[in-house]
Amino acid sequence: MTPRPSPRFLVAAALSALACLQPARARAGDAEACFTASEEGQRLRDEGRLREARARFIACGGAGCPDLVQSDCAGWLSDVTARVPTLILSAQDEQGRDVADVRVTIDGAPLAARLDGKAVEVDPGEHVLRFERAGGAPVELRVVAREGEKLRRVSARLARPGAPGAGAGAPGAGAIPPREDRAAPSPASALVLPIALGGVAAGSGVAYAALGLSARADADRLRATCAPRCAEADVDAVRVKIVGANIAFGVGVAALGGAVAVLVLRGAEPGAPAAAAMHVVPLPGGAAAALGGRF
The missing domain is CATH 1.20.58 (Methane Monooxygenase Hydroxylase; Chain G, domain 1)
Known part of the structure; x- marks a missing residue:
């Protein structure tokens, strides 16, 4: 008569099998995440959201992803990085002196907490840059960033509220002045x-x-x-x-x-x-x- 295995032996065998299955499940989950990041990166790239796409390609190009996915994502990452436009932001006060304590937003989202002369990355397309400095009137500039355009300089002239030129940005960015009524000619x-x-x-x-x-x-x-x-x-x-x-x-x-x-x-x-x-x-x-x- 064949002896029956003890309960302790059955528990030990079940734990051993479960331990063997965990790495396989983890690897399957990692591969699925890699494929998802690859697909999302391609979609974001085609929509012009290059900075988000680059983050996805970095994720799917890691060592934990399948070799084929890593190779594709590495190529896409290099292409997207070359296409991301960069801007160099600067601002001057009413005397034309450079100022650094300026906060800049892009389309309402934070872009730079302070101007340090370093290039910042933006997505290609039309954007509204808003320059704000404590005690001064904000300035908005409309720019069109182009794919592959690097180190483009964008500058704003800031002034105190009520000062001449307050709220006016670079040439072409200021508001259109109101039409003045034409005075009647004098008799002379x-x-x-x-x-x-x-x-x-x-x-x-x-x-x-x-x-x-x-x-x-x-x-x-x-x-x-x-x-x-x-x-x-x-x-x-x-x-x-x-x-x-x-x-x-x-x-x-x-x-x-x-x-x-x-x-x-x-x-x-x-x-x-x-x-x-x-x-x-x-x-x-x-x-x-x-x-x-x-x-």
Whole structure:
């Protein structure tokens, strides 16, 4: 008759079998965690969350993971590390001096408790950086971090509340100032254009009279001395004076009309500056003048 094993022997055998199974179960659990970290890392990488993805690849590239998983995660870790953008943050006070006691957040999350000149890592994409210093107005800067961009410098100018430039960041980051109402022109400034046009008209009138009288005197002299066989050069000189007199006359008329129009129509649109333009075109034997403007 076969002897039956004692209860103590059965307990000892059960404990020995359980001890053998524990390492196998642990290894299976570790492998599953490695595969999970690998899958999560790839998903986070594709979503642009490179810093989180790098943490997963570090986990699945450890010595406790299967060799194949370790190899893949090591390659992905190297790629992601190269793609993570880095920024160098700095800030200056209202005198342009560097300050270090500045806290920076990114999209509302802490980024740097103090500015120490070291590069900080961010995920690629558009972010809002907020610079805050005790006793000063906070500054927000909007930046777009690019994959693989390293050591990009981002600086903010901080100022006391109420000081000129307070709350303004780097060029292009400040708020758009409110539109100011345009003041109505003073009576003196409203007369500048009419006076200028009147001066042009007076000057043109003087030139017209001078050139016209000179041309008439020269023509009378030629008729009395050499007509009809006068030198062509003398005749051309008289013609030039006549054309000049006609041009001066056209400019004078246009300027005078513009001055009158500005004085009459300047009240049509209160607060709007008047503008006028004259165009004089020389023509054979004279000239044509045109006046255009906005009043």
